[in-house]
Amino acid sequence: MKRISQRDIAHQLGINVSTVSRALRGLDGVSPKLKKRIEQLAEEAGYRPNPFAVSLRYDTTRTIGIIVPDVAFNHYAQIVKRIEAEARNAGYMSIITDTDDSYENEVNCVDMLVNMHVEGIIICPSQNTTDFSHLQHLRQLHIPVVLFDRVPNIDISSVMINDVASARYATNCLLDSGAKRIAFLGGLNQVKQTADRKHGYLEALREHEIPIRTELVKCHHISFNSGLSDTIELLRLPEPPDGILATHGLLAIAAHQAVTSQGLRIPENVSIIAYMSDWVSEMSNPRISFIKQNLREIGIKAFRLLLEQINGDDSVQHIIVKANLELRDSTKTI
Amino acid sequence: MKRISQRDIAHQLGINVSTVSRALRGLDGVSPKLKKRIEQLAEEAGYRPNPFAVSLRYDTTRTIGIIVPDVAFNHYAQIVKRIEAEARNAGYMSIITDTDDSYENEVNCVDMLVNMHVEGIIICPSQNTTDFSHLQHLRQLHIPVVLFDRVPNIDISSVMINDVASARYATNCLLDSGAKRIAFLGGLNQVKQTADRKHGYLEALREHEIPIRTELVKCHHISFNSGLSDTIELLRLPEPPDGILATHGLLAIAAHQAVTSQGLRIPENVSIIAYMSDWVSEMSNPRISFIKQNLREIGIKAFRLLLEQINGDDSVQHIIVKANLELRDSTKTI
C-alpha cells in the first residue's frame, strides 16, 4: 500500500509523466479522453501529490510558524486558534511551538522553524526576551515576521492593542467608581506592553492629581505566584489599595484569589480591572471587569499582515486593534 | 541572501557535492583537513540542510499531526502543549489543527495531514464523529494513529482515563456527602466516553439502591448553552437535583452559573463534581470539586505510543491513565 506517484500512473497507462502532471493540474495540452483516464486512475489509486517534491521544486512550503509563550493559556490559545484557521483557509499549514515563556526555547523554536523553511513566522516573544537579534536575523534571511502582544520598539510589523489609552481609561474608571488608592499589577518593565500600560495608569493618576505611590506599583515576572504574593503584600500595606489594575490574566486571577483569601470582598473592599480574555473573566466569580481584546481580530490581522509580506509587500506596518472595557462584577457601579 | 546549498559549498571549494554531504554528516571518507574547511564554510555561510530534499530522499518528514476539537479549551490546550513539547524533544515538529468539534473539519484535517506526509497522527475526535472510516483508512496507509479522550471501540491505539470507575467514585462521593438526587450532565450518548461515565454513574446509584430517574439524565451536544438550559430545566423539576455530575468543563461551568443564577448556593443546595482541568476548577468560585486527569501524562503517553508505532511496533495498545477526585468547595464535607 505504498504511496503512488505520477510516474506510477504514467507507467500503468503507458504514457509519460509530464502528461500526467499536466492532466492532474488541469493544464491544457491533454486530450479530454486521456485526461479522464488519468484522473480516474489517480482517484482510484488514491494519488496525492508529494508536497516535498513540490516544495523542492518551487522553494515554497505553504507552511507558517507560530510561537507563543504558553498555548495552554486561554489568551494565546484563542489567538493561535484563529491564526491556524485563517492560515488553513488560505492553504497554509501552521507549525505551532510553545516557548514556556523562556528566551532560550524561543531562540530554538525560531531556529527549527527556519530549518523547516516556513514561509513566515508570527510570534509573541517571551517576557525575558530583551535581545531581538534572532528576529532581526529573520529579516536578513527575508523571512517575513509579525509580532503580537509583546512588541518591542523594532522595525518589524506587529499587531497590538492600544495599551496606553486602555490602561488610562480603565484606571479612570476605577477612580470614577470611587476607588482612591489604585495599585498597578504588571509584568516586567522591560516589556513594552507593561511599560505602556503603566504609562496609561500613571497618566490617569496625574489627570486626577493623585500623587504616585511607588509601593502600589508591582512589576515582576508574570506568574500566578508572583501575582499572589504581590497582592498579599499590597493588602498588608498601612494604606492598602482599594482598586487594582492587572495587566495579565494570571495576575488578575491571583489577585482575585488573594483578596478573597484575606477575607476582603470584591468589589466592596477592592475593585479589580484586568487585561484578560472574555472566557476567563466569565469563569471568575465575582466576574472580573476586563479590558476586552479582540483576539479574533488580532489573529486575523496578524495572519493577513504575514501573508502580505509573504506575497512580497516589504512595508513595515504596526496595527493597533482597539480594546474596550467590559464592566462585570469586580467594579462598583457609579 | 539566498539559502545556501551543498552544491554551493562544493562549488566554492572546487570539490564535489558528495564530499560535502559526507563531511557535514561526519561520515568518514573525508580527510580531516578538507572536512574542517567544509565545516567552516558551511558555518560562515549559514548552511542549513533543506528538509524537503531530505524528506524526498528518505520519505520521512519528522513531522506529526495533532487534531483536537478546540485548542482554546484548556483541557485540550494542556494536552496539546505536552505532546508538542515531547515531540520537539524527540526531533519532531507538530502540526496542530482544530476541528471546532465538527466532523467535516475533522475529515479535512486528516486529509491535509496525510497530504503533508506526517509520520503519525494523534487525535481526539469531534463529538459528531460516528463514522471512523477516515481513521481506519489511515491504518491502511500505514500511518500510525493514536486516539485520546474520545475513544471509540475500534482497533486503534489509545490513551484514556478510567471513565467508568471515576464516574462511579465521584457519584458515590456525592451520595456519601448527603446528596439524594444526583443529576448526570453529559455529552452525546454516541460518544463512548459519555456512555462509560454514565455507566459509572448508574452503577453507583444501583449500589446505593437508588432508583434511576431518567429526567435527571441529560445527554446533549456539549456546549455552554446546552449545559445552561439543561441545568435550568433540572432545577425547575418538582424534585430538583441536589447534586450534579458533569462530564465536561463547559457543562460544569454552565451548571455552576445556572445554579448560582437561580439564587441557589453551592454546595449547600446543590453539590457539583465535574471532569475538568485543574486550572479551570481553580478559577471557579466556589471552586468546583473535580476529577483530575493527568493531562501531562496523557500527552506524554500519547506521543510515546505514536513514536513506538512510527518505529515499527504494530501492536494496538489501550492505555488507561488513572484519574482521581480532587475535592474543592462545591461538595459538602462529610
Add this chain to the structure above:
DNA sequence: TTGAAAGCGTTACCAT
C-alpha cells in the same frame, strides 16, 4: 580520499 552519477516526485521547457 575523492568524484561521478542515479534517484526521490514534481514541474517546465523544448521537441516531436
Add this chain to the structure above:
DNA sequence: ATGGTAACGCTTTCAA
C-alpha cells in the same frame, strides 16, 4: 497532443 529531459537539494552506490 504527447514525449523527453533537466532541474530542485540531498544521499548513496560505485568507480577512480
